[in-house]
Amino acid sequence: LSVVKDIKQWYQRRVRGKRDEKGAPVKVSGKGVLEFVGIKRRDTGEWAIPGGMVDAGDSVSVTLRKEFGEEALAALDMPKAEQERVMKLTKQLFSGSGTTLYRGYVDDPRNTDNAWMETVAVNFHDASGDLFSSFKLKAGDDAGAVSWITAS
DSSP: OHHHHHHHHHHTTSSEEOBOTTSOBOEETTEEOEEEEEEEETTTOOEEOSOOOOOTTOOHHHHHHHHHHHHHSOGGGSOHHHHHHHHHHHHHHTOSOOEEEEEEEOOOTTOOSSOOOEEEEEEOOOTTSHHHHTOOOOOOTTEEEEEEEEEO
């Protein structure tokens, strides 16, 4: 949850607007309510933003697309045809460079004096909500749970 708290401020004005069950934007005091996808990690029980280690030769955006599919959509558990559909949609969602919200050191239990973790938090905004509405969130891979989290 600490990671989520630390970057909530960067997400304001940069995430999808909350939708009601009919798909209409939710308003509170005349303003849209902003949300982002969070996963509850199986190993630590902490809430985090979907992501993972960048493999050699991959870009950050390729890793984000892959990890979002694995952790927030359970793509590894889908039939091949559904995986292809989801990958096409995530490629569309994560096209472009996105907005870098944070880049740098991150406190991680695996850090040592000689090696440490650094992170890049990137926002890919779906202003219309059309792409996100085509996804059904389902925890997979490292995620024990997945949910839309309101940024307040």
